[in-house]
Amino acid sequence: FFSSKSLTKENMDAIEEVLFTSDVGVKTSQRLLDFLNENLSNKELEDAGKMRDALKQRIKEMVKVDVPPVAFDKKPYIIMIVGVNGVGKTTTIGKLGAKYRALGKTVLFAAGDTFRAAASEQIEVWGERAGIQVVSGQEGSDPAAVIYDAISAAKAKDIDIVIADTAGRLHTKLPLMEELKKVKRVCNKAVEGSPHEIFLVLDANTGQNAISQAKEFNDALGITGIILTKLDGTAKGGVIIGICDELKKPVRYIGIGESVEDLRDFDPDEFVNALFE
Amino acid sequence: NLTEKLSGVVKRLRGEGKITESNIQEAIKEVKLSLLEADVNFNVVKNFVDAVTRRALGTEVLGSLTPDQQFIKIVHDELINMMGKDSTGVELSGKPPVAIMMVGLQGSGKTTSAGKLARYLQINKRKPYLVSCDIYRPAAIEQLKKVALTVGVPAFDTNPQDKPVDICRAAIGQALVKGCDVVIIDTAGRLHIDEELMKELEEIKAAVNPSEILFVADAMTGQEAVNVASTFNQRLDITGVVLTKMDGDARGGAALSVRAATGKPIKFVGVGEKMDGFELFHPDRIASRILG
Numbered sequence: 001f002f003s004s005k006s007l008t009k010e011n012m013d014a015i016e017e018v019l020f021t022s023d024v025g026v027k028t029s030q031r032l033l034d035f036l037n038e039n040l041s042n043k044e045l046e047d048a049g050k051m052r053d054a055l056k057q058r059i060k061e062m063v064k065v066d067v068p069p070v071a072f073d074k075k076p077y078i079i080m081i082v083g084v085n086g087v088g089k090t091t092t093i094g095k096l097g098a099k100y101r102a103l104g105k106t107v108l109f110a111a112g113d114t115f116r117a118a119a120s121e122q123i124e125v126w127g128e129r130a131g132i133q134v135v136s137g138q139e140g141s142d143p144a145a146v147i148y149d150a151i152s153a154a155k156a157k158d159i160d161i162v163i164a165d166t167a168g169r170l171h172t173k174l175p176l177m178e179e180l181k182k183v184k185r186v187c188n189k190a191v192e193g194s195p196h197e198i199f200l201v202l203d204a205n206t207g208q209n210a211i212s213q214a215k216e217f218n219d220a221l222g223i224t225g226i227i228l229t230k231l232d233g234t235a236k237g238g239v240i241i242g243i244c245d246e247l248k249k250p251v252r253y254i255g256i257g258e259s260v261e262d263l264r265d266f267d268p269d270e271f272v273n274a275l276f277e
Numbered sequence: 278n279l280t281e282k283l284s285g286v287v288k289r290l291r292g293e294g295k296i297t298e299s300n301i302q303e304a305i306k307e308v309k310l311s312l313l314e315a316d317v318n319f320n321v322v323k324n325f326v327d328a329v330t331r332r333a334l335g336t337e338v339l340g341s342l343t344p345d346q347q348f349i350k351i352v353h354d355e356l357i358n359m360m361g362k363d364s365t366g367v368e369l370s371g372k373p374p375v376a377i378m379m380v381g382l383q384g385s386g387k388t389t390s391a392g393k394l395a396r397y398l399q400i401n402k403r404k405p406y407l408v409s410c411d412i413y414r415p416a417a418i419e420q421l422k423k424v425a426l427t428v429g430v431p432a433f434d435t436n437p438q439d440k441p442v443d444i445c446r447a448a449i450g451q452a453l454v455k456g457c458d459v460v461i462i463d464t465a466g467r468l469h470i471d472e473e474l475m476k477e478l479e480e481i482k483a484a485v486n487p488s489e490i491l492f493v494a495d496a497m498t499g500q501e502a503v504n505v506a507s508t509f510n511q512r513l514d515i516t517g518v519v520l521t522k523m524d525g526d527a528r529g530g531a532a533l534s535v536r537a538a539t540g541k542p543i544k545f546v547g548v549g550e551k552m553d554g555f556e557l558f559h560p561d562r563i564a565s566r567i568l569g
């Protein structure tokens with residue numbers, strides 16, 4: 001039901017269905033259809049195969065944000081993990097820590113969720129499993145203080161990478177977003193120029209609300225990358241197409257399960273192919 | 278919002294005596310797009326819009342309402358109609374202790390909702406007992422125990438080396454001993470496509486014969502809400518839905534998707550991280566929100 005001069009009705013309906021059911025969203029789907037109309041010949045627009053290839057190529061361009069890889073060029077390299085409730089932040093930290101250790105780095109976890117029941121205990125288990133020290137605080141203590149202590153410990157022990165967990169929070173809760181800004185300022189106090197990465201974790205099951213999540217967390221903190229979790233489910237995570245195109249932030253990793261090894265580098269080709277499966 | 282968009286589009290209905298297929302085409306398109314933006318499932322939107330069209334066609338433009346108001350009212354009423362009734366809470370029939378199972382995808386809010394439900398039942402003069410049979414997630418049992426402590430409700434001392442079915446049976450035995458009349462079972466998050474773990478839920482159901490099986494769904498869920506909810510419903514015959522994280526700004530179209538896919542009632546809404554962030558479901562509230 002978009003106005004489209006040359007796309008045959010069948011081809012348009014087919015494309016719309018794939019895009020909408022993959023959570024690509026109304027606005028981004030319209031932009032993709034406009035792109036096809038503007039760039040393909042009438043003959044090509046009648047060829048479903050050519051359309052699909054052009055669409056895949058365009059989507060790939062939109063999600064492949066041209067930024068250098070994560071560099072670990074400062075020590076300690078400080079990574080802050082943020083996102084709304086239940087998306088997989090703590091689990092992803094467990095996976096990242098193990099991954100970086102396997103690359104020969106020393107890692108320390110900061111248990112920056114001092115709010116939720118058993119949050120420290122949860123990240124402590126991940127630390128134990130990977131042989132990674134966890135610095136935590138009392139439940140209800142100031143998360144910025146815990147993270148500051150963790151960074152001090154990392155400096156004293158000559159640790160390569162600090163990964164700071166934070167409590168899940170809805171982006172609409174302004175005092176909680178202010179708390180994150182404070183955590184960011186405290187990191188910078190401890191190590192100038194840090195945090196060196198702020199990764200926003202998004203759940204692939206999330207619909208269009210992921211767009212406001214990305215926008216609000218980015219406006220508040222300036223995120224440096226996205227981690228898309230739970231892609232082992234049936235959701236496609238299509239909402240990140242519009243997010244990457246608009247915010248120009250790269251998806252760095254994807255989560256594909258609940259075990260420590262279930263983390264992969266983001267591959268635009270894999271992502272686009274999965275959309276059209 | 279949709280009302281504003283529709284007022285513009287349906288203005289031309291003024292001066293027309295009846296609503297016809299052609300004169301509401303634009304309005305129907307606006308409704309479609311608005312529902313998709315609200316994360317209502319693509320096919321649920323199609324069916325909803327067909328229902329609205331059927332209801333609207335041939336409707337006389339009544340004297341008291343302007344045509345746009347009439348159309349909006351039809352959309353609103355149809356949405357409320359599809360969402361079901363005001364929730365009356367949980368069904369607790371059967372010999373005590375009665376079991377309630379909390380099921381759903383990873384991270385949807387089951388453990389938190391289990392605690393909230395316990396608090397709600399306690400306020401309603403029940404004696405709830407909490408048990409975690411999540412032997413997989415690090416510190417899951419600890420989380421549920423802490424939640425129980427916060428609410429002031431006893432919790433089973435789950436041994437993560439035991440099987441979930443045995444844990445649940447033992448917990449019911451303990452609840453009986455303690456004189457509790459409801460056992461709320463917190464299960465591990467799982468994928469609807471994980472055959473082994475879906476079977477585990479079926480086994481727990483068979484063992485405890487629950488009075489309620491509540492599917493806990495995140496309000497920000499997108500298109501897959503239909504697929505996930507249908508699968509849980511087909512495997513378990515859920516009795517109700519808890520929609521969590523409604524204190525955010527997600528439009529919550531998943532509510533309509535889940536309702537349409539399962540026909541089961543939405544019983545509660547989670548509106549915060551604390552134990553008091555729990556309300557009975559009211560269809561008119563979510564209908565306005567979905568329509569934006």
Ligand SMILES: Nc1nc2c(ncn2[C@@H]2O[C@H](COP(=O)(O)OP(=O)(O)OP(=O)(O)O)[C@@H](O)[C@H]2O)c(=O)[nH]1
Pocket residue numbers: 083084085086087088089090091092113116119166167168169229230231232233254255256257258262383384414466468
């Ligand atoms: N299937 C699947 N489950 C995941 C993935 N990542 C995390 N999970 C699960 O999602 C649930 C929530 O994960 P957490 O790491 O606690 O999420 P969180 O964002 O830290 O949650 P809060 O701190 O409460 O906001 C857990 O059951 C995890 O095992 C993934 O990639 N795939």
Ligand SMILES: Nc1nc2c(ncn2[C@@H]2O[C@H](COP(=O)(O)OP(=O)(O)OP(=O)(O)O)[C@@H](O)[C@H]2O)c(=O)[nH]1
Pocket residue numbers: 085086116168170381382383384385386387388389390411414417464465466467521522523524525546547548549550554
């Ligand atoms: N803002 C808000 N947060 C909620 C709500 N319900 C749950 N949460 C949060 O969502 C996150 C996940 O909640 P859990 O109860 O751990 O979810 P779960 O379904 O038990 O997760 P798994 O056991 O890993 O599948 C936590 O940070 C909760 O505090 C709600 O209604 N509003």
Ligand SMILES: [Mg+2]
Pocket residue numbers: 089090091113119165166167168
């Ligand atoms: Mg966490």
Ligand SMILES: [Mg+2]
Pocket residue numbers: 387388389411417463464465466
């Ligand atoms: Mg849980």
